[in-house]
Amino acid sequence: MQQSLSLDTFSDLIGNLYQGPLETIPWATFLNQLNVHLESKYVTFILRPPSTHVDGLMVNTTGTSTEAVASYNTHFFTLDPFVGLPNRQVVTLAEFVSSDDWQKSEFYKNFLEAVDVFHILGADINTCDGAQCRIRISRGRDDKPFGDEEKTLLAHFIPHLERSIKVHMQLNRIEVERNLYAGAVNQMAVGTIILDEAGKVLQTNQVADRLIQEKDGIKLVNDGLQVGTDRDTQEFRRLVKQSLLSQKSSNPSMVEALRVQRPSGRADLGIIVRSVPLSEWSEGKQCPTVVIFISDPEQQSTAPQEIVRALFDFTPAETQLAMLLANGLTLDEASEELGISRNTARAHLRSTFSKTGVTRQTMLVRLILRSVATLG
Known part of the structure; x- marks a missing residue:
């Protein structure tokens, strides 16, 4: 292992650790960096341990085979002796299981020996929110065993990893709730379009996407919206501008309504323009500022x-x-x-x-x- 980490390197690792919840594969960058600095074969981070009812949820460093992950999830997790570690404490396998018992274990002989994993360093993180996470770092039989230096280095990251896990859990809850509410709005056949402070489209739901693609009463032009006739568009932009001013002045959420003609002659669209109340610490130019709700009288009920x-x-x-x-x-x-x-x-x-x-x-x-x- 590299003898010590410079302040810049440590800072980079910590930065990627906290960036982890925002990555497509959470913590992938941090885990691969840690793998390099510890000169290990693999690093595995288990967000949810496998059980007889559900597969484990784990992130592995580059090079880990999908077959090995599947085998662990379906069978070998029940044989793993390196579990139930003291909370937040970094432990080596040698401290937890004797070398003789380890080499005789079915888990090692039938699972890890084939991929040359012998030395393991790990820690369990059990949060107050109920998360039961594990980090496991491995080396081969001919590699140097993990010692105090590696234990100390990993221990520096454990408190930060726990905080990052809590951020991940909170973001995941918010995303699940958002998807639930978005799905309910879609089922109710209400189009929603969210605008930023410049009046540009930030987000649309499925119903709004369909209406925009039809270009029959509402369309997207240069990230902005045009509705109905030229006169409708002028009135719509006035309402959006008024909503933007209402939000910036911290006035109560303003709601305005508009009926929009469709070139096809189909029933008019109904549009609600509403300012989005800012949270106390909202900042940035791409915060949701105005929401547009659209109803299509010709949309049929999709109730099963x-x-x-x-x-x-x-x-x-x-x-x-x-x-x-x-x-x-x-x-x-x-x-x-x-x-x-x-x-x-x-x-x-x-x-x-x-x-x-x-x-x-x-x-x-x-x-x-x-x-x-x-x-x-």
């Missing part, structure tokens, strides 16, 4: 029929009829679509009234469209 059926205890035939009515068809059009007589359709409709407690077709449609079925 099986969910509508389960919610309201409809028969399959009643469900099909109710969904057609919810998507704007008249009773006559729905009966023709289903290939049934109008009297049969009316009988199905009366049955849905009885099951839902409504008395008019419009009330039934409203009930379905406002139900949680659209989130299914």
Whole structure:
């Protein structure tokens, strides 16, 4: 191992450690750097230990075979004796398992010997949030065993790695929540477009992407939005500018509405322009500043029929009829679509009234469209 790390090298390693949660493969850069400085064969960071119910989640340095990872996840993790280390304490395998027991172990003979892993240095990090992480560093049989120098070096990184794990967990929770809410908005067929402080598009959801691609009432030009007629666009830009000023002045979130004509003659789009309240420490030119919500009256309900059926205890035939009515068809059009007589359709409709407690077709449609079925 290199005898010592310069301040610049140590700073670079720490920087990449904290950059880790933002990498496509978390901590890949830091782990590969650490592998070089410790002159080891492999470094493995286990974010989630494998179990009989779920595969482990681990990051490995370059050169680790996918077959070895799969074998560990499916079988050999149950034989690994180098687990359950004292929390946050760097330990060598030689301190934990005797050399004789190690060489006789099935884990070594059937798994690690083939890839020439003999000496192991490691630490476990169990956070207050419930994370159970492990870092393992390995060398071959003919390599120098890990000693105090390597233990001390790794120990310097353990507190920083724990903090970085907590950052990763927080970012992951935020991303999961964002995806859940974004998915719900998509299911509700509401387009969302987020603008930065310059009025440029930062992010769009699937519904907004479809509307933009159609170029029928809204389109993207040089990262900015044009809507409807020239007059619509002027009014839209005025509302966006007003929302930007509202946010910068820390006024309560401003909401404005606009109806936009479509060149195709299809039903007008409905647009809501709303300023995004800044958090106390928000900074930077690419913070979300304005959000645009778009509704398309011609967008059909995508509520899954099986969910509508389960919610309201409809028969399959009643469900099909109710969904057609919810998507704007008249009773006559729905009966023709289903290939049934109008009297049969009316009988199905009366049955849905009885099951839902409504008395008019419009009330039934409203009930379905406002139900949680659209989130299914």
